[in-house]
Amino acid sequence: MAKVKKLEILLNQKAGNGQSLSIWKTIKNYLESNNINYEVHTTKKNGDGVRIAQEIANSLQPFTRIIVLGGDGTLNQSLNGIKISNKPNTPIGYIPCGSGNDFSRGIKIRKQSPVVLLQKILSMNTPETIDIGKATFPDKIKYFVNNIGIGLDAYTVYETNHSKRKDFLNKMKLGTLAYITSLVTVIKNQDSFPLDVTINGETKHFEDAYIVSATNHPYFGGGVAIDPLATPFDQLLDLVVVKKISGMVFVKLFVKLFTNGSHLNDKNVWHTQVSSYHLTSNAPEQGQMDGEELGKGEFDIDFTVDQHLFWIPINL
Numbered sequence: 145m146a147k148v149k150k151l152e153i154l155l156n157q158k159a160g161n162g163q164s165l166s167i168w169k170t171i172k173n174y175l176e177s178n179n180i181n182y183e184v185h186t187t188k189k190n191g192d193g194v195r196i197a198q199e200i201a202n203s204l205q206p207f208t209r210i211i212v213l214g215g216d217g218t219l220n221q222s223l224n225g226i227k228i229s230n231k232p233n234t235p236i237g238y239i240p241c242g243s244g245n246d247f248s249r250g251i252k253i254r255k256q257s258p259v260v261l262l263q264k265i266l267s268m269n270t271p272e273t274i275d276i277g278k279a280t281f282p283d284k285i286k287y288f289v290n291n292i293g294i295g296l297d298a299y300t301v302y303e304t305n306h307s308k309r310k311d312f313l314n315k316m317k318l319g320t321l322a323y324i325t326s327l328v329t330v331i332k333n334q335d336s337f338p339l340d341v342t343i344n345g346e347t348k349h350f351e352d353a354y355i356v357s358a359t360n361h362p363y364f365g366g367g368v369a370i371d372p373l374a375t376p377f378d379q380l381l382d383l384v385v386v387k388k389i390s391g392m393v394f395v396k397l398f399v400k401l402f403t404n405g406s407h408l409n410d411k412n413v414w415h416t417q418v419s420s421y422h423l424t425s426n427a428p429e430q431g432q433m434d435g436e437e438l439g440k441g442e443f444d445i446d447f448t449v450d451q452h453l454f455w456i457p458i459n460l
């Protein structure tokens with residue numbers, strides 16, 4: 145086993161609709177029966193993950209590892225907290241306990257049992273390097289592990305978070321269905337919007353953008369593969385723009401999206417893989433980052449691919 149003196153556990157007990165708490169109990173039992181030193185830091189409300197991760201990183205001792213137990217939102221907050229700490233390159237360990245768990249799907253660790261994952265994390269000698277996205281807004285910098293979306297997917301996050309269906313369907317272990325049922329509601333209301341994409345000084349204008357996803361790996365919305373070609377190990381950040389379409393063209397495109405991923409070849413879908421780009425959306429739209437609401441607004445964001453170290457065993 146690698147030399148690990150202590151684990152600093154950042155826990156969101158509410159993630160995965162309480163699933164996180166039962167995973168934590170299993171992990172805690174394992175740590176205590178194996179005399180592994182740990183301290184648990186529990187989030188009490190939205191946003192706590194940033195502050196707690198920053199504090200832990202600031203005072204991190206040698207041979208101590210941070211391990212996050214939560215969903216994509218908690219991981220996002222932990223990453224952003226570490227990035228604004230005195231030790232912004234501190235590696236993050238992660239045991240997925242969320243409802244969507246898109247990051248773990250994107251790096252293929254989702255199917256492992258939490259204790260097996262913990263054992264592998266403890267036996268790692270060096271952390272793995274995984275791509276992350278860096279989004280520079282006019283007033284702030286944010287890092288993301290999954291994607292930033294503008295338009296339909298972000299509106300769906302908003303609708304899902306504000307609907308009662310999410311809790312019910314999560315309890316039934318149907319998190320993806322919660323997202324899909326919200327999608328049906330959102331499709332009725334989401335309009336197209338103008339978008340400019342600038343890559344290497346050249347601007348491409350879309351008059352009728354509908355789904356815009358700046359993405360690090362294939363998934364959003366708890367397993368929807370918006371970009372089957374994206375991988376968080378290529379030092380590129382993908383961009384998918386789906387134009388507004390209706391009727392049977394829309395239905396056919398969505399069947400492709402939910403079945404074989406061939407939507408990327410459709411003429412209404414534009415896709416690129418580059419290391420940086422700039423997006424400007426010129427109408428108030430919902431935005432989402434790793435499943436967390438960014439609010440409604442006009443977005444002006446500079447995107448670049450970045451990398452971070454993770455205590456996560458990767459099986460490619």
Ligand SMILES: Nc1ncnc2c1ncn2[C@@H]1O[C@H](COP(=O)(O)OP(=O)(O)OP(=O)(O)O)[C@@H](O)[C@H]1O
Pocket residue numbers: 156157158159160161187188189190191192193214215216217218219221241242243244245246434435436
């Ligand atoms: N004690 C708490 N009570 C309520 N909300 C909390 C608490 N602690 C953290 N949160 C918030 O819970 C939200 C959801 O967390 P998270 O994204 O990790 O779980 P999830 O939504 O179940 O998972 P996923 O994003 O993978 O679907 C985050 O916005 C986080 O800030």
